[in-house]
Amino acid sequence: MAEEQPVIWLRPEQAGVGRPAERSRAEITAAAVDLADREGLDAVSMRRVAAALGTGAASLYRYVATRDDLLDLMTDSTAAEYDFTARSGDWLPDLLDVAAQARDIMRRHPWLPALVVTRPTLGPHGVDLLEHVLDVLADHPAPPSRKLEAFALLNAATAQFVQHELATTDASAQRQAAYLAHVAVAGHHPRIAALLTSAATTQTVDGNEDSFTTLLGRVLTGVLG
């Protein structure tokens, strides 16, 4: 048995006798999440995670098959932060509530958007999230495939939104904006120039705190009936 170590959270009975394994796996994941929250995803190296736990890098491989698997565990662990108790009965507000929670979770874990988008995985907690979304949409007449698309879009759009949010405070984003302005005035890009001037006037006026909700609402009502 034990052929090639399946998806990590599958991990069947694992034979064996005593196994504190699950606890250590959770601790490793927590340490990795902590590190990523504080220093970014690049800081999550096997050596540094191990050091945070007061042990050596090689020890981690008893609990985690590879670094990528650890990243999957991190992603799934954040899905445990959802709270599904509030239910209104209408699918749209309930989905928007999920989206708002997703946004908050991603704000807490700035490394999450990149992982969600580049390696979509459904661990135990991710499955709970999917179950909740499907349950909210249970009475909706859309075909199941479209409900799945809506779920994927909810994640992707939220990730994109938070990513953009984070990028605008970044230093390189300032240079991006400067470059855009430069290109616009340099000609050949009249639409961009127009957009920049109009953006300069209406800037930061409207309450853009819930621009996320209205955007996501439009996307969801567009995809689902």
Next chain:
Amino acid sequence: MAEEQPVIWLRPEQAGVGRPAERSRAEITAAAVDLADREGLDAVSMRRVAAALGTGAASLYRYVATRDDLLDLMTDSTAAEYDFTARSGDWLPDLLDVAAQARDIMRRHPWLPALVVTRPTLGPHGVDLLEHVLDVLADHPAPPSRKLEAFALLNAATAQFVQHELATTDASAQRQAAYLAHVAVAGHHPRIAALLTSAATTQTVDGNEDSFTTLLGRVLTGVLG
């Protein structure tokens, strides 16, 4: 001057006398794109790109500030593959044409979706793309900010779509599906179970080749009027 090397494609006059630099930069980018197309993004290391050009890794740093900048150059170079000559006059079909081209480009460069989503940048060609989209939407009454959101969503949703397309043929995706089925029958997830059985019956029946277009059409009509 020359403080800290600005966004790479800005690169002002650079003083200097002779400079074949631009050509070399394009050649380096092309070599990196080639490598990524054939062996994936992880294969794009400075040493391997340099080897493909018959030179040493250190030489690349004369033309490229860092590996991340090379990745940005790769992303922007793919934006040169768009063709904006076809114009219908209606914004929706024109945007769907852009989306279809984006999908095809990403299919040609399977590493692109991850880059587009994790490090959104607008190089010279990316700016042309944005200009085109804004031009298509010039007569549309939506506020400029929403047009930008539509642009970002077009990219993100396309990336997500191609990513999913690629992932389903992957080996680990099979195990994901198996895990999902296991979870569903193991109980506590009735909605997922229902979805799996319904998906099993309607599988591969409908022509899903243009499911991308209909999905993107719904998203765009949802976001814009």
Next chain:
DNA sequence: CGGGCTTCGCAAACACCGTTCGCAATCAAC
């Protein structure tokens, strides 16, 4: 032509990285 200045190519080195191997230590069960 000859110097001077700039640009270029690149070997070597540094500090990491993910991962594997092998062995010592630990623990469970009989």
Next chain:
DNA sequence: GTTGATTGCGAACGGTGTTTGCGAAGCCCG
């Protein structure tokens, strides 16, 4: 107590991004 599996981990392998320094090549101008 002995046996057998499970765990911890130092050391090593091959790779990575990036910096430094120096020699070679090119260009301009006198």
